[in-house]
Amino acid sequence: MDIGQPQPKARGWEAIRAEVQRRIHDRIWLPGAMIPTEEALAVEFSCARATVNRALRELAESGVLERRRKTGTRVAALPVRRAVLDIAVIRREVEALGASYAFRLLQRHQTTPPDPVRDRLGLAANAKWLFVETLHLADGAPFALETRWLDPAVLGETPPDFKEISVNEWLVGNVPYKAARISFYAAPARPREAGILNVKLGTALLITERETAQETSPITLVRLAHLPGYRVETTL
Amino acid sequence: MDIGQPQPKARGWEAIRAEVQRRIHDRIWLPGAMIPTEEALAVEFSCARATVNRALRELAESGVLERRRKTGTRVAALPVRRAVLDIAVIRREVEALGASYAFRLLQRHQTTPPDPVRDRLGLAANAKWLFVETLHLADGAPFALETRWLDPAVLGETPPDFKEISVNEWLVGNVPYKAARISFYAAPARPREAGILNVKLGTALLITERETAQETSPITLVRLAHLPGYRVETTL
DNA sequence: GAGTGGTCTAGACCACGGA
DNA sequence: CCGTGGTCTAGACCACTCG
Numbered sequence: 344m345d346i347g348q349p350q351p352k353a354r355g356w357e358a359i360r361a362e363v364q365r366r367i368h369d370r371i372w373l374p375g376a377m378i379p380t381e382e383a384l385a386v387e388f389s390c391a392r393a394t395v396n397r398a399l400r401e402l403a404e405s406g407v408l409e410r411r412r413k414t415g416t417r418v419a420a421l422p423v424r425r426a427v428l429d430i431a432v433i434r435r436e437v438e439a440l441g442a443s444y445a446f447r448l449l450q451r452h453q454t455t456p457p458d459p460v461r462d463r464l465g466l467a468a469n470a471k472w473l474f475v476e477t478l479h480l481a482d483g484a485p486f487a488l489e490t491r492w493l494d495p496a497v498l499g500e501t502p503p504d505f506k507e508i509s510v511n512e513w514l515v516g517n518v519p520y521k522a523a524r525i526s527f528y529a530a531p532a533r534p535r536e537a538g539i540l541n542v543k544l545g546t547a548l549l550i551t552e553r554e555t556a557q558e559t560s561p562i563t564l565v566r567l568a569h570l571p572g573y574r575v576e577t578t579l
Numbered sequence: 580m581d582i583g584q585p586q587p588k589a590r591g592w593e594a595i596r597a598e599v600q601r602r603i604h605d606r607i608w609l610p611g612a613m614i615p616t617e618e619a620l621a622v623e624f625s626c627a628r629a630t631v632n633r634a635l636r637e638l639a640e641s642g643v644l645e646r647r648r649k650t651g652t653r654v655a656a657l658p659v660r661r662a663v664l665d666i667a668v669i670r671r672e673v674e675a676l677g678a679s680y681a682f683r684l685l686q687r688h689q690t691t692p693p694d695p696v697r698d699r700l701g702l703a704a705n706a707k708w709l710f711v712e713t714l715h716l717a718d719g720a721p722f723a724l725e726t727r728w729l730d731p732a733v734l735g736e737t738p739p740d741f742k743e744i745s746v747n748e749w750l751v752g753n754v755p756y757k758a759a760r761i762s763f764y765a766a767p768a769r770p771r772e773a774g775i776l777n778v779k780l781g782t783a784l785l786i787t788e789r790e791t792a793q794e795t796s797p798i799t800l801v802r803l804a805h806l807p808g809y810r811v812e813t814t815l
Numbered sequence: 816g817a818g819t820g821g822t823c824t825a826g827a828c829c830a831c832g833g834a
Numbered sequence: 835c836c837g838t839g840g841t842c843t844a845g846a847c848c849a850c851t852c853g
Contacts, residue, residue, distance in 0.1 A: 355822060368755040380838065391824045396839075406665075412831045412839045421668050421751060426761055428662040429642075430815060435657065515657060519604040523815040525662055529765035529785040529807065547783035549765040571765065579666060579759040591841060616819065627843045632820075648820045649851045 359388055359398035367407065367418055375420035378408070426579045430525065432512055433479050433487065433567075442481035446509050449539070450476035456492050463554075464492070464561045471495070475510050478539060485540045488568045497562055511565075514555075520562055523555045527575060536568050549573050595624055595634035603643065603654055611656040614644070662815040666761065668748055669715050669723065669803075678717035682745050685775070686712035692728050699790075700728070700797045707731070711746050714775060721776045723809070727801045747801075750791075756798055759791045763811060772804050785809050 353361050366372045378384075381399065385392040399416055402408045406423045410416045437444040453471050455461070461470070473493040479486045491510055495502075497518050505513065531545040542548075551567040589597050602608045614620075617635065621628040635652060638644045642659045646652045673680040689707050691697070697706065709729040715722045727746055731738075733754050741749065767781040778784075787803040 368757075370755075374752055382838090391826095392839095393825090393841090394823060396841090397822085400840090410839065411833095413833055413837055415838060421671060421748070423671070424666040424759075426664040426666055428664050428813065430660040430662055432657050435659070512657070516610055519606075521604075523660075525813050525815055527763050527785065527811040528809065529783040529805075531783045545781065545783075547765040547767045547781075549763065549785075569765075573764060575763040577664065577761050579761060618819085627845095628820095629822090629844090630842060632822090633841085636821090646820065647851075648849070649818055649853095651819060 356394050356397040356401075359384070359390070359395060360401055362388075363398060363402060364407070372418050374418050374422075377415050377417045380415055424579050426577045428575070428577050432515060433489075434509070434512065437479070437481045437486055440481060442486075443483075445480045445483065447478045447480065448475070448504075448506055449478055450474065451505060453495060460492055460564060464564060466561075473498070475505060477505075477509060477511075479509075485570060487570070487573070488536055488539055489565060490568075491563060491565045493563045494561065514563065518557075518562060520555045520557055523553055525554075526552050528552075530568075532568070540568065540570055542571065546571055549575070551575075592630050592633040592637075595620070595626070595631060596637055598624075599634060599638060600643070608654050610654050610658075613651050613653045616651055660815050662813045664761075664811070664813050668751060669725075670745070670748065673715070673717045673722055676717060678722075679719075681716045681719070683714045683716065684711070684741055685714055686710065687741060689731060696728055696800060700800060702797075709734070711741060713741075713745060713747075715745075721806060723806065724772055724775055724804045725801060726804075727799060729799045730797065733798055750799065754793075754798060756791045756793055759789055761790075762788045764788075766804075768804070776804065776806055778807065782807055785811070787811075 363372075363378070366378075367374075372378050379387070381392050381395045384395045384399075388395065399408060399410065403410045403416075404425070406425050407419055408416050409419050431439075433446075434444045451473070453473050455469065456464070456466065456472050456474075461468070464472075466472070473495045475489075475491045475493060477489040477491070479489060489511070493510065493514075497514075503513055528550050529547055530550050532540065532542050532548050534544060536542075536548070537544045537546065540548075548571065549569045551565075551569065553563075553565045553567075555562045555564075599608075599614070602614075603610075608614050615623070617628050617631045620631045620635075624631065635644060635646065639646045639652075640661070642661050643655055644652050645655050667675070669682075670680045687709070689709050691705065692700070692702065692708050692710070697704070700708075702708070709731045711725075711727045711729060713725040713727070715725060725747070729746065729750075733750075739749055764786050765783055766786050768776065768778050768784050770780060772778075772784070773780045773782065776784075784807065785805045787801075787805065789799075789801045789803075791798045791800075
């Protein structure tokens with residue numbers, strides 16, 4: 344382990360990752376070109392192959408390198424960069440802004456979902472799910488409107504009333520899930536939304552939609568309408 | 580390595596990851612509770628500690644576990660789930676939809692950025708940057724409108740005219756960068772946008788904004804306005 | 816100080832995928 | 835086939851952090 348000293352900071356596999364990134368940055372290794380094998384790099388850096396492997400694996404996971412057996416490792420030509428999105432509970436998100444969090448339960452009843460929702464979740468025509476509408480507040484002002492369809496089966500013996508704890512946090516703590524699909528899109532404020540969020544009808548809102556499933560059976564479908572000005576941010 | 584057989588599929592560290600997830604899922608290990616040490620698990624699964632480490636490390640990276648030295652490993656109470664967002668070049672994105680990609684260069688001139696842009700990038704009052712406006716097309720129809728401010732210094736000796744290759748792809752291949760900030764938000768279509776994208780003024784559009792920097796100095800600021808119906812999707 | 820995770824090593828075998 | 839990355843092992847030392 345004796346890389347020149349790219350930065351006096353990194354050591355171990357992080358030093359190798361940094362050195363590889365430097366060589367790509369400085370165009371010593373060009374986009375699309377092959378780089379030496381793990382073994383060769385292990386010799387060059389006087390370390391074990393496992394250490395090189397760790398460094399290259401991380402770079403491959405973040406889209407900088409492409410690796411294939413037998414062929415070897417190449418610098419990604421059109422790198423698909425991977426950004427990491429932290430999905431936190433809304434309360435955390437509000438508190439992270441330095442505001443106090445609260446929520447109001449606006450609706451809660453069991454009914455047959457409308458066709459688009461039913462189709463999307465693959466439910467029987469007569470299935471009844473729980474519909475819950477929650478307004479999330481930051482320092483008392485509307486922050487986001489949540490409309491949720493929820494499989495009543497997950498509630499169990501003693502269904503909470505969701506006045507003390509929000510549906511979201513109850514689910515996180517009580518209903519483990521396997522997979523979720525998240526999507527972001529823009530949509531004009533609907534009449535009810537506009538009224539509750541106190542914006543003009545048709546205002547451009549960022550919508551976050553989340554669909555959660557256990558094995559193959561869906562658990563819940565959530566739509567979060569955020570106020571104008573809300574941004575989803577990430578670093579790459 | 581002899582875990583019962585949770586699934587006949589997984590082996591090695593993935594089997595351990597799956598088994599740990601199962602125990603959390605089945606509430607054998609509760610949210611907030613400590614789990615056994617790596618060494619104990621290595622004994623239980625009859626494998627090396629490094630193998631357990633790999634499994635637990637992955638789970639910690641995805642926010643399911645929280646690890647600290649000396650203290651040990653616990654199940655995250657309010658897990659901050661991490662979703663991975665693939666950021667591809669637009670051409671790839673269009674082609675992934677099964678459409679043919681093309682683009683049109685609408686504007687390209689060097690000028691002083693407006694105040695908000697200048698402030699955001701931290702530029703001198705008299706700095707001149709390149710402004711480039713590109714319309715991206717899928718099967719000949721508008722897909723997204725890109726407006727970009729670009730530091731002319733990165734163009735070098737022979738500035739490309741961006742008619743053959745899009746700015747984005749040229750940058751990806753020629754200007755390495757260190758950091759980028761990405762954000763998503765909703766905004767109403769501006770007059771020029773509405774005209775070019777062929778939507779009504781004020782239509783809710785999803786905007787992707789990306790700010791790229793080399794060391795500390797900014798390289799480019801891009802705003803992508805997507806047509807209604809466009810979604811950013813990810814899995815968790 | 817002592818217990819835990821974080822990393823490294825040297826070697827081994829395996830799995831994939833070009834030739 | 836056989837070269838490459840993917841993983842595993844057994845052991846070691848280190849770094850952090852709590853008591």
